[in-house]
Amino acid sequence: MVSKKELALLLLILVIGGITALINPLFLSQVNIGNLANLVGIYGVFSIGAGLVIITGGIDLSVGSMFALLGVILIYLLVDLALPWPLALLLIVMAGAVLGAIQGFLVTKARVQPFVVTLCGLLIYRGLARYITADASMGFGYGDDFDTLSNLASGRLLGVPHTLILLIGISLVMGVVVHKSVFGRYLYAVGKNEEAARFSGIRTGSVIAAAYVLSGLLAGITTILLVFYTNSVVPSSFGSFYELYGIAAAVLGGCSLRGGEGSILGILLGTVLLQVLQNLVNILGIPSSLNFAVMGTVILAGVLADQMLQTRRKAAFTISSTAVTRSAPTS
């Protein structure tokens, strides 16, 4: 089911894309679209994770630094330890899930606020990545042979980037998990009203922790894609700020930071919109230093428009509900 919000978002993407194409037809060139699709593929994967956590009413600020730490470890496993690549990839994805699990534990069992837990994650992972490498960038040497893997992670199939294909696969799986499964239902129930969920016998702690685990796991997958996109890891800047792209995509896509709202399709559309905005800055010759400002303005406008629509809906609702609900005074 496609909601009105998602349709509006799709329309916005088409309009912005259309205008950009009119001004500079290069926007629709095969090279540009292919590049855009590749980036959507990479960013989409971890944005889904960010969205899941936001649906529970939490936030995950740590993924950008996780990319740096896991990226450094990935190169170490492949180059220095020369592990078979499938094993190395598996370890990285697992490591992401473990980091997510630790954060989930701290949020649900130690009852530390998600913002604080993941902010500390952001600082710790980045610090570790820089310490391990003594701040030196890591890369694949000339002699190493990672063609298969590199091709797998950043190649194309009939012109479609593998990353996008992977994202579509992950989205289908996560779409079913979030919108069709018992866990998905619990995710929304916990995000909307944790107490009522607990009173209905839902183990709310496990549900929330699972969202952080999934976010970490998806960050692990993203790490692999990103490492082969850039072919090297600069520990101090690799993945820096990416957590905010994820959160921005989720919020643009209809996830409310209050929890309980959002959809996988929405998050995907949010990711596409963000990438289109980034791209148009380049392609229209807008100074790239304005990049963030453009993104911020569009997100702000989007959220404001949504807010206004909701207030209007709520006002209409209050009028209709006062007729039904009887408010009895308490003694």
Add this chain to the structure above:
Amino acid sequence: MIKPLIELIGITKVYPGVTALNDVSLQVNAGEVLGLIGENGAGKSTLMKILGGVVAPTHGTIRLDGLDHGSLTIALAKHARIAFVHQELNLFENLNVAANVFIGREPVTGGFLKLIDSTVLHRRVAPLLKRLGADFLPDALVADLSLAQRQLVEIAKALSIDARVIIMDEPTSSLTLSETNNLLAVIEDLKVQGVSVIYISHRLGEIMDCASRVVCLRDGRVVGELSGAQMTHGAMIRLMIGRDLKSVYVPPATSHCGAGLEIIGLVTRAFPDREVTLSVRRGEILGLAGLVGSGRTSLARTVFGVDTALGGEIRLNGKQVSTTSPREAIDQGIYLVPEDRKRSGLVLNMPIAQNVTLANLPRFARLMLVNRASEARVSEIQRTRLRIKAPSHHTEVVTLSGGNQQKVVLAKWLSMTPLVVIFDEPTRGIDVGAKSEIYELIRELADSGVSILMISSDMEEVIGVADRIAVMHEGRISGVLDRDQFSEYNVLQLAVGHAPDEAMVNDPRPTELSWGA
């Protein structure tokens, strides 16, 4: 003749569907302590909200200093120097005493920065505290104070606006005996200083101690006034009750059989030094009465596993069960219909169907995917059975009326296999029609062999629906009444911690509710 300080004349307050106050007249004289009593829901709080300017009356006049007002505003009440000491204290825990007393009226230094002048602030607050005999300083942090001390801060706040009338709503409900005596002494001093106090309390002993006059409200009307020697325990209780209870009682279809739910020596967090022992047979509705704060809700939360028990055991049909989480309780067939259905009972922004299946979702799933068709089928059955008035099971619960929302909570449990259902205030805020439907459902559920524990502050409900009534007082079961001992008098006696009056057990009062009505 003394001119009254405040006069309320013919005050009526109508809420949609409920008349909270009906032609109430009341006067407060200078320097007197006026007791105000009445059962839960009698209209005391509404009346005081009108006096405080929070709520406007539908009809009636408020006469202040010879001026007639149709309604008051908060500013006007403040100007007339009427102050409130709330039941839930309204203090900022993170600020100190002085800051709380003068909140919003801080003395400032000159200059355009308008810095708070703490020296002046403390100099003004110190004498107020001294006047109340407080044992803490103006710069003490409110978070560090006991409840009794916080109460004094509230009173100091009232004195700081030079209040002529202080309204105290259940001021002693969380105080110890000695703290209560201190407060009564403070009230006595205030009286001597010419300050009037309106004292609302369920504790009749305190009213006798401090009030010179007591007014009783029942069902939104003034039903009597007592003063001086007339103010006896019995006379006050008789005023509070004494209406004809509508008989809604339906006797059980079969006699109660089997052990059902047994609570043995259970210790709850709210009263760590009290044990509760109680049993509900299969097929029986046990009413649990008591004043607000007597520990009924904590008992329910502990049995349902929301709060952990500090001791004791729970048995179900003779077997000991452990309920350390709601999940565990639910798995064993113990369900709770909570007091605050919007907060704990329902996910308001979810459709009816999803609320109905929430506690039992894996049953509606194959390979962990929710089967929407069977979910729809079951919630549709419940919707028809419980006559939930909504366009369809897709309707979001938030749009339903209170009665229909409560039915959704019930539908959730009825779609499963209950052995024990605990109802906490099952019909609070629900209109009359839906109420009787809910009573029917409760009886139906009991007749199918379920043990029902029904917490209720509504006397008519407890007496009209329950097969037996247990009464709680300060964390303990103060007594259990069988149907032939049912009377408002007996329930109230137990609720305030007295033994039921033997002579009253067979009182000709309307306790004889027709069996089989």
